[in-house]
Amino acid sequence: MKDSQNNEVRLEDILNTTPIAVSWSSLSSGRIEYINKAFSELFGFVLGDILDTESWFLRVSPQPEYYQNVIAPWIDKYRGYASAHDLSATLFCKDNSVRHINMCFSTIGDKQFWYFNDITDHWVAEERLRARSDMLEMVAKSSALKDILNVIVKQIQQESPLSLCSVLLFDKDEQCLRLGAAPSFPDVYNQAIDGVKIGLNVGSCGTAAYLGQRVIVEDIYDHPYWADYVQLARQAEVAACWSDPIMSSKGDLLGTFAIYKRFPSTPAEKDFELINFASNLASIAIESFRAQEALQKRAYFDHLTELANRGYFFQQCETLLNESIEENYPLAILMMDVDHFKKVNDEFGHKIGDLVLQMLAQMSLSILRRDDLIARIGGEEFAILLPFTEKDEALRIAEQLRESIESSMVLSLDHQEVFFTVSLGVACRQDGDCTVDDILNKADKALYQAKAAGRNCVFLAMPQSNTLF
Known part of the structure; x- marks a missing residue:
């Protein structure tokens, strides 16, 4: 008995020198009887903190299901074998930090020896x-x-x-x-x-x-x-x-x-x-x-106004028009042009003309909805796509744009107030409209009607004729 105890002491001393975390438990009782120094350093537990293998694994598993679905089946698979193949696992330490380990066990008589190799850094x-x-x-x-x-x-x-x-x-x-x-x-x-x-x-x-x-x-x-x-x-x-x-x-x-x-x-x-x-x-x-x-942004947006450019507008129009036809939802397009823009440039200079276009862009964005798209498609010409929009709503938005822009202004280099207005043409998708060009042409014609009527107004493209709003 004395020799047996001495052998056990010498084994503990040996295990305490190994850098691998080791413990052993009794097969008959399930109690953990020994943990080495490396085990305590790795997981933070001392022998008095843990009773048996199952309760310890439940305590350190990320979730109870992890023990039940991963660890327990692995233990059962190699029960009765001299040794088990390695299992990679994620376990919590006593301080709630996480360790990623490779573990295995071997059986010698009534003892089950457990080996835990820390692979967290790797x-x-x-x-x-x-x-x-x-x-x-x-x-x-x-x-x-x-x-x-x-x-x-x-x-x-x-x-x-x-x-x-x-x-x-x-x-x-x-x-x-x-x-x-x-x-x-x-x-x-x-x-x-x-x-x-x-x-x-x-x-x-x-x-x-x-x-x-x-x-x-x-x-x-x-x-x-x-x-x-x-x-x-x-x-x-x-x-x-x-x-x-x-x-x-x-x-x-x-x-x-x-x-x-x-x-x-x-x-x-x-x-x-x-x-x-x-x-x-x-x-x-x-x-x-x-x-x-x-x-x-450089590819799809106008550098001056930061609105969409012509190419991007037509690309989006094609996509949304096809959707509106397939899903049968309403869609409208506005054409908007700054009235007498050449006169602004001639009288106040191109820098002030640029400010006018930038102000127009800001005012428009403040009024348009999230899904609406406005683009600068020419010098002082703008197009606005209004998805899910019926005729009456399109006219309301166009008139709101006109009124807001009419009341806005920029300052010239000598601090003169420069006011400006816009004319707008409105066209809505009809059953026969199959291309973006069809709707744009109607909106464009309505725009020219607005200009011919004296500017600073909104015209609606109708199937037979254009009507002033």
């Missing part, structure tokens, strides 16, 4: 490489920015399963943050933060964007940055938020990347590494998207 490196590769492939294929950002967010949440992440995009014109990606947050939260102005005490993200530096809030319910957003945090069931500003390669603010926790939490060194990785990846995605957006 797993993280491979997953980050895969996420970066997937993201770059999506960028190359011009995927939607939201889809690209969702890939990044899900990768971070996979590395840190107890975290919720979000990406907010900086709107420079409005000085606010727009929702980029936050797939795990409730709609009520996403709607509330979409469009929030940046500034001090505007949560973690609004403050990080305003200061241009990382903001760590370990307890949302006891921090001045969140004083006005406590109820919102309760609705989202979050209690900590660490937010990093996403910066471009030129140092411009692009947005924020945030990691949220369900409980008050202090970030560890690996958390800082994780948020750095996420912010850098998001920066690449956003910069690439905006570069493509800028190229697309």
Whole structure:
């Protein structure tokens, strides 16, 4: 007996020197009888924390189903064998951190020996490489920015399963943050933060964007940055938020990347590494998207007014006209022309003429609906596509445009007030209209009727004749 005890002591001493986490349990009782030093260092548990194999696995599994569907069937498969093949698994440590391990067990008499090899660093490196590769492939294929950002967010949440992440995009014109990606947050939260102005005490993200530096809030319910957003945090069931500003390669603010926790939490060194990785990846995605957006804008939009150009307008018209015919929904087109525009250029100069066109574009955009499309198709000529629009609504919009533009003005170089007006022609899709040219020609004829009638008015193209509105 004494020799047996001495052998057991020597075995424990040997196992305590190995860098691999080892434990053994009794087959008859299921109780875990020994864990080595590497096991405690890896998972944070001491022998007194755990009773038996099943309860420990249930405690460290991401969900109860993980043990039932993955680990338990694997144990049953190799029950009675001298040793089991490796199983890769994701397990929680005592401090709720996550470890990715390869594990196996062997059976000697009444003892079942367990071996856990930590592969977390290798797993993280491979997953980050895969996420970066997937993201770059999506960028190359011009995927939607939201889809690209969702890939990044899900990768971070996979590395840190107890975290919720979000990406907010900086709107420079409005000085606010727009929702980029936050797939795990409730709609009520996403709607509330979409469009929030940046500034001090505007949560973690609004403050990080305003200061241009990382903001760590370990307890949302006891921090001045969140004083006005406590109820919102309760609705989202979050209690900590660490937010990093996403910066471009030129140092411009692009947005924020945030990691949220369900409980008050202090970030560890690996958390800082994780948020750095996420912010850098998001920066690449956003910069690439905006570069493509800028190229697309130059290809499809008028540089002066920033409205759609002729080519893009006709392309969209073809698509929507075909849809309206197939689905039998109404569609209207307006042709709009600045009255006596040559006189404005001759009297005040082309620079003021440009201001007139820019003002017209701004006024039009403020009136038109989200799905409407306005384009500059000539010097002072504009076309407007109104999907899902009947005749009466098209005329109402045309008259509203005319009145608003009539009351607007720009200042000349010598501060004179320069007023201008427009004439508009309106055409609606009829059963016989099968091409964009058919409707545009009718709207164009109505426009010339408006000009012939004295300008600054709206004409409707009718099947037999044109009628003044």
